[in-house]
Amino acid sequence: MTMSLRQLIASGLMATALLPLAVTAQAGNHGGEHHAPDRERMEERMQEHRQDVYERAGLSDEKQQALNEAHDTFREEMTDVREAHRARMADILDEDEQQALRDAMHEAREAYREGHGKRHHGEAMNDE
Numbered sequence: 001m002t003m004s005l006r007q008l009i010a011s012g013l014m015a016t017a018l019l020p021l022a023v024t025a026q027a028g029n030h031g032g033e034h035h036a037p038d039r040e041r042m043e044e045r046m047q048e049h050r051q052d053v054y055e056r057a058g059l060s061d062e063k064q065q066a067l068n069e070a071h072d073t074f075r076e077e078m079t080d081v082r083e084a085h086r087a088r089m090a091d092i093l094d095e096d097e098q099q100a101l102r103d104a105m106h107e108a109r110e111a112y113r114e115g116h117g118k119r120h121h122g123e124a125m126n127d128e
Contacts, residue, residue, distance in 0.1 A: 009057070 050071070054064045089098065 050068070051064075054067065059067070093101065
């Protein structure tokens with residue numbers, strides 16, 4: 001199956017628009033409720049970014065609406081999947097084991113960031 005250049009560009013734009021949101025959704029699993037205002041601001045920025053991308057691509061209002069509806073469906077489905085996963089984890093692990101797993105994931109993430117010089121929430125990398 002061959003994709004036209006227009007289909008390829010549209011797919012790329014959709015992926016570009018959705019990737020940060022998928023990352024945001026994943027980050028929401030680890031942040032807890034105290035990050036809700038940050039998540040809302042991030043969603044607003046991503047919505048503005050999507051709109052900018054749509055306008056740059058010269059997409060019609062109808063196409064923009066269809067993409068926004070697809071995005072909304074994606075978020076709802078991701079929420080359902082995340083909730084189902086949490087329920088399965090709760091069936092497998094007791095509360096202490098769940099906390100131990102969260103702590104281990106946090107430690108592993110921090111070790112990875114330290115080892116790879118990743119920035120965290122806008123912190124500048126120090127090359128000295």
